[in-house]
Amino acid sequence: MNFDYNEEQQLLADSVRRFVQKDYDFERRRKIVASEHGFSPEVWSVFADMGLLGLPFSTEHGGFGGGAVDLLSVMEAFGEALVVEPYLATVGLGARFVAKAGSAQQKKAILPAVAEGKLKMAFAHAEAGARYDLAQVRAQAKKAADGWRIEGEKRAVIGAPMADKLVVSARSGAGIALFLVDREAAGVSLRPYRTLDEMRAADVVLAGVRAEALEGGLELIEEATDFATALVCAEAVGAIQYANDATLEYLKTRKQFGVPIGAFQALQHRMVDMVISGEQARSMACLACSKADAASASERKRAISAAKIKIADACRHVSQESVQLHGGMGMTEELKVSHTFRRLTMIAQQFGDADHHLERFASL
Amino acid sequence: MDLNYSADELAFRDQVRAWIAANLPGDLREKMETFEHLSRDDLMRWHRILARQGWVAPAWPKEWGGTGWSVVERYLFEEELGYAGCPPLIPFGLAMCAPVLLRFGTEAQKKRFLPRIYNGDDFWCQGYSEPGSGSDLASLKTKAARQGEHYVVNGQKIWTTAAHYADWIFCLVRTDPTLEKKQEGISFLLIDMKSPGITVRPLILMDGGHDVNEVFFDDVKVPAENLVHEEGKGWTVAKYLLGYERMNTGRIGESKRELAKLKKFAAARLGDVGFRDRLSRLEVELTALEITNLRFLDRMRRSGQPPGADVSMLKIKGTEIQQTLTELMMQAADPAECGEIDPLARRYCNMRKTTIYAGSNEIQRNIIAKMTLGL
Numbered sequence: 001m002n003f004d005y006n007e008e009q010q011l012l013a014d015s016v017r018r019f020v021q022k023d024y025d026f027e028r029r030r031k032i033v034a035s036e037h038g039f040s041p042e043v044w045s046v047f048a049d050m051g052l053l054g055l056p057f058s059t060e061h062g063g064f065g066g067g068a069v070d071l072l073s074v075m076e077a078f079g080e081a082l083v084v085e086p087y088l089a090t091v092g093l094g095a096r097f098v099a100k101a102g103s104a105q106q107k108k109a110i111l112p113a114v115a116e117g118k119l120k121m122a123f124a125h126a127e128a129g130a131r132y133d134l135a136q137v138r139a140q141a142k143k144a145a146d147g148w149r150i151e152g153e154k155r156a157v158i159g160a161p162m163a164d165k166l167v168v169s170a171r172s173g174a175g176i177a178l179f180l181v182d183r184e185a186a187g188v189s190l191r192p193y194r195t196l197d198e199m200r201a202a203d204v205v206l207a208g209v210r211a212e213a214l215e216g217g218l219e220l221i222e223e224a225t226d227f228a229t230a231l232v233c234a235e236a237v238g239a240i241q242y243a244n245d246a247t248l249e250y251l252k253t254r255k256q257f258g259v260p261i262g263a264f265q266a267l268q269h270r271m272v273d274m275v276i277s278g279e280q281a282r283s284m285a286c287l288a289c290s291k292a293d294a295a296s297a298s299e300r301k302r303a304i305s306a307a308k309i310k311i312a313d314a315c316r317h318v319s320q321e322s323v324q325l326h327g328g329m330g331m332t333e334e335l336k337v338s339h340t341f342r343r344l345t346m347i348a349q350q351f352g353d354a355d356h357h358l359e360r361f362a363s364l
Numbered sequence: 365m366d367l368n369y370s371a372d373e374l375a376f377r378d379q380v381r382a383w384i385a386a387n388l389p390g391d392l393r394e395k396m397e398t399f400e401h402l403s404r405d406d407l408m409r410w411h412r413i414l415a416r417q418g419w420v421a422p423a424w425p426k427e428w429g430g431t432g433w434s435v436v437e438r439y440l441f442e443e444e445l446g447y448a449g450c451p452p453l454i455p456f457g458l459a460m461c462a463p464v465l466l467r468f469g470t471e472a473q474k475k476r477f478l479p480r481i482y483n484g485d486d487f488w489c490q491g492y493s494e495p496g497s498g499s500d501l502a503s504l505k506t507k508a509a510r511q512g513e514h515y516v517v518n519g520q521k522i523w524t525t526a527a528h529y530a531d532w533i534f535c536l537v538r539t540d541p542t543l544e545k546k547q548e549g550i551s552f553l554l555i556d557m558k559s560p561g562i563t564v565r566p567l568i569l570m571d572g573g574h575d576v577n578e579v580f581f582d583d584v585k586v587p588a589e590n591l592v593h594e595e596g597k598g599w600t601v602a603k604y605l606l607g608y609e610r611m612n613t614g615r616i617g618e619s620k621r622e623l624a625k626l627k628k629f630a631a632a633r634l635g636d637v638g639f640r641d642r643l644s645r646l647e648v649e650l651t652a653l654e655i656t657n658l659r660f661l662d663r664m665r666r667s668g669q670p671p672g673a674d675v676s677m678l679k680i681k682g683t684e685i686q687q688t689l690t691e692l693m694m695q696a697a698d699p700a701e702c703g704e705i706d707p708l709a710r711r712y713c714n715m716r717k718t719t720i721y722a723g724s725n726e727i728q729r730n731i732i733a734k735m736t737l738g739l
Contacts, residue, residue, distance in 0.1 A: 001369045001436055003662045009365075069365050248737055268733035269726070275737065276677045283655035284648075290367040306648045358641045361648070362634070 003286065005073065008064075013073030015050060020081035026336045029082055038200040039085045039162055045117045053091055054115025057099050061111035068227060068292035072234045072285065079238025082336070082343055084199050086120055089159025092231045094121025097167045097224060101178060101216035110165070110180075122159035124168045124181075124204050125221065127152070132352040134221050139206065141170035141177060141213075148172075148179055148211040153203065160202040161192040168211065169221060176218045179211035186210070197343040223297070226304040229351040230292035233285040233311045236347045240278045240314060243322040243340045247271065250326055267325060274318050281314035302364050305357040311347070312354040319344035367655065369440075377440045384448045387413055396449040399711050401573065404487065404529040410451040411484040421458050421482055425466065428474070429482045435661045446617020454526060457481040457488035461534050464552070464601055468593040477532075477554070491521040491535035491555070491579060492602070499727050501536070502546045502599060506581060508537035508553060510588070510595075515539070515553060517561075517584040523721070527564045527577040530557050536598050543596075550598035554590040561585075569717070571710035606723065607671055614682035616654050622689045623650060630696035639695070646688050653681045673735030676728035683718035683725065690715045 005013060024043065032040045047053050055070055057063025064070070071092070078087060095114040098106055098121075113119035130136035139152020150170050160166065166181045166188075181188065187209035190202040251262030251271060261267055284307040291303035319341040323330035330337050352360070369377065392406055414420040422438050424430035433441065445453075453459075462481050465474050480486045497504040506519025517537060527533065533555050540549030555562075561584040567576045593601050623646065634640045657678055664671060690712040697705040719725045733739040 001367060001373060001658060001662070003365050003367075003659055004666070005365060072365075248739075251739060262739040265730070265733075268737075268739050269729045271737060271739065272677075272729040272732045275674075275732065276680065279656055279659075279674075279677060280649075280652040280681075283652050283659060286365060286659070287367060287651065287655055290365060306651055309645065309648045310652050355641075358644050361644050362640050 009070055009073065012051075012070070013077070016052070016074050016077040019046065019050065020077050020083065024081045024083060026082075026339075029084065029339075033084055033198045037162055038194065038198075043083075043085055044120075047085070047087065048115065048117030051115075052087070053117055054111070056091065056096060057111045057115060061099070061107055062115035063099075063111065068230045068234075068289040071231055072289045075231045075234035076238035076241075076285075079235035079240075079343070080242045082197075082239065082242075082339055084197075086122065086159030086162055086199075088228060088231055088235075089122040089163065090114060090120045092228045093123040093224060094159075094163065094165065094167050095119075096227065097123065097178060097214060097216070097220070098180070100224070101214040101220055102180075103215075106180065106212065106214070119164045120159065120162050121165050121167065122157050122163035122183075123224075124154035124157045124160065124166045124206075126155050126157075128155055132356040134225060135176070135218055137169050137171055137176050139168065139170035141172040141179060141211065143172075144210075146210070148213055150179060150181065150206045150209045150211045152206050154206070155203050156195075156201050157204050158195070158199055158201045160190060160204055161200045166204065167214065168206065170211075174217070176221065178214040178216050178220065180214055181206070181209055181211045195346065197346040198339065219297075223300070225351055226300055227292045229304050229308055230285070230288035232347050232350050233281075233288045233307050236311050236315050236344065237278070237282045237285045239340050239344050239347070240281055240318045243318050243337060243344065244271075244274050244278050246335075246337050246340075247274065247322045247325050250329075254327075270321055270325065274321050277314040277317045281311050281318075284310040298364055302361065305352075305361040305364070308352060308357040309354045309361065312349070312357070315344040315348040319348075367658075369436075373436055373440060376437055377444060380441055380444045381448070383417070384444060384450060387417070388448060388450055389413075392451050393449055396451060399707055402451055404526075407451055407454055407529075408484045408487065411453060414453070415483050420453065420484075421462065423459075424462060424478075424482075428462075428466070428478050435665050436658075439658070439661055443617035443620070446615060446619075447621045449621055454487070456490045456526070456530075456534070457486065457532075460490060460605055461488050461532075461554075464534070464592060464605055467604060468552075468597075468601055472589070473554075473592065486531045487526070487529050489524050489527045489530035489533050489557075491524060491533045493523045494520060495522050499724055501602070502550065504536055504538060504550065506535065506537045507541065508539050508551060508586070510539065513588050515586045515588060515591070517553070517555065517581040517586055519581050521579040521581075522576075523567070524564075524577045524579045525575055527557070527579050528566060528574070533557055533579065534592075536602055539595050539598075547599040549596055550602070551595050552592040552598040552601040553586055554592060555581075555584065555586050559584045559586065569714060571713040573710075573714060575714075607675075614653060614657050614678040615686060616650070616657060616682070619650055619682070619685050619689060620654075622686075622693070623647060626689060626693050626696065629693065633696050639692075642688075643692060646685065646692065649681065649685055649688075653678065653685060656681070673731050676723075676731045679722065680719075680725045680728050686718050687712075687715050 054063035055066040058065050098110045127138055141148050141150050150168055152170055163183050166183055168179045168181050169176055187207040189205045192202040195201050252260050254261050287303050288307035291300050294300040322337050323341050326337055329335055421429050422431040422433050426432050465477055494504050508515040508517045535553050535555055536550055537553050538549055539551040543549040561582040563580040565578045566574045568574055660675055694708045694712045697708050699705055
């Protein structure tokens with residue numbers, strides 16, 4: 001039992017932290033969010049140079065063979081800085097499907113390009129009314145002479161507007177299957193929008209779109225979603241850390257009745273409870289990332305659901321309290337705290353809220 | 365990072381587990397299982413079994429009987445004791461008086477008291493709280509006046525757990541009432557409970573049990589050699605001790621055992637989604653506490669430093685979990701079966717003490733706010 005990073009993990013953690021502190025401050029982020037495409041190509045190429053975009057892929061495909069634990073510090077730093085680039089969509093989901101379920105040829109064509117920053121991806125799975133039920137897929141895949149054709153509609157696909165390729169789930173004769181689709185292909189149309197947490201997403205209509213098959217079906221979707229859940233748990237830890245640091249600083253500097261408001265015990269105890277929530281969230285993110293690659297599916301699911309229950313609660317608790325303790329200022333666009341609030345609100349629900357995971361936890 | 369135990373750590377755990385299975389007397393196991401009252405003899409019998417094995421004080425220095433185990437091994441050992449349902453080791457001697465003597469005691473004091481604590485020859489209790497000094501411990505008034513080779517002690521202690529069993533009490537007393545700062549003028553005294561002038565009066569708690577007492581001191585003569593550290597330095601000793609006390613209040617092993625029992629006991633109620641979710645949330649809380657505890661231990665291992673003030677959160681969360689366990693257990697019981705629900709309801713009542721004792725959970729929050737957050 002140990003909680004150490006190895007030397008490589010520590011170096012990576014340090015360099016990612018340095019980068020976001022120096023080059024991804026709140027002002028920079030504000031400009032990126034306001035830009036036409038809602039992400040920064042420069043930042044993306046820095047990620048490529050740092051090796052972040054190939055982290056979980058094998059070395060033969062330009063990666064480092066990393067697992068969820070290797071991504072923990074990256075996601076934590078991204079959470080603290082509220083990075084909006086489609087890292088989770090591309091590396092945590094889209095390309096990871098290819099790494100897990102692509103043919104040798106598909107891997108060769110896609111993974112090195114992703115690692116070099118030339119290709120972005122997204123996972124188009126959720127459909128209207130499915131909520132968090134991963135098995136609810138109505139999109140249809142039909143075999144054609146030159147591959148597959150997909151008909152269907154996907155919702156809230158994070159990162160779709162800037163993606164080059166989409167991984168799409170659809171029903172074929174064999175049940176739920178996975179396919180690879182060019183975002184520019186004929187028959188793909190997007191209704192793009194900006195999410196509450198200032199990321200870019202789209203509803204995606206697929207009208208007889210040409211697709212290549214990947215291996216794998218529902219089981220892989222569950223595994224990949226658990227992996228991505230572990231990553232957002234780690235991201236939450238960083239965002240919670242920021243919210244707590246900013247709130248503590250505010251309690252020490254904001255004066256009312258002639259004293260810093262942190263002198264009031266009613267606020268001190270609430271701040272302590274936020275810090276405790278943060279520590280518990282960190283513990284559960286460690287658990288989630290340690291077990292995301294576990295061989296046993298039931299052990300993995302239990303750990304991920306336990307982590308997500310606790311982290312969803314912590315996201316809600318810390319985000320709400322950080323705004324409350326900042327008073328009116330916490331409500332404003334001007335402060336990063338309100339943007340952190342939005343990201344934490346979304347993470348609490350992403351890949352299943354606490355109620356969903358309580359249901360799954362009890363069923364295991 | 366690896367949240368799994370190493371092969372060596374697992375082998376150690378298995379060894380401890382097998383030893384407990386072979387050495388925990390059946391009648392004590394049974395009493396623990398049914399939350400029955402444990403007598404002084406019950407408690408000391410288990411203490412002596414562990415002492416004979418050389419495992420009663422793992423954290424002590426090796427020369428005084430410590431085991432030299434790593435922090436992880438110590439944690440595993442405690443967890444196994446709790447999980448197996450062993451009677452508690454009363455901490456007042458082993459985990460409170462002894463660390464103080466090891467840090468502040470004279471050689472003569474160590475030689476006189478430590479072996480007797482280790483072997484279970486003396487039963488200790490703690491004289492801290494007074495009727496007017498609970499959370500504000502430093503306001504204590506029990507007086508000790510130096511007269512030649514003795515201190516003469518007058519005053520009253522309260523909430524003294526196991527005073528009715530104890531041979532000795534370690535006390536915070538005021539040796540100089542003239543000083544303005546209340547933390548000054550306090551001293552740490554070891555007092556023989558057989559001394560003339562000591563009266564122990566039971567305080568019966570709402571579950572009907574007798575755990576705590578009032579202790580009255582009426583011109584009690586205490587030899588001056590029983591002073592620990594310097595006169596007037598008692599508050600330094602007390603603060604040192606509180607850090608130790610908090611690291612030990614998570615009781616994760618016991619809670620894991622109680623949770624396993626609760627899941628079995630409440631099996632019929634799991635169709636009730638409200639109850640089921642409360643149970644799941646509790647299990648998740650316990651997992652979070654366990655990993656947080658391990659992270660703090662890991663930090664201690666790496667830094668070689670004693671626990672910081674933030675370990676107070678282990679006390680807060682650990683006691684909340686213990687209370688919720690007893691609450692759910694009571695709610696899972698059949699309300700029409702007095703024999704079933706009554707002991708569980710009494711245990712629920714009794715466990716309300718956990719968020720009050722050893723520094724109430726509000727005081728723990730004050731400590732974190734001040735020491736860790738700088739508020």
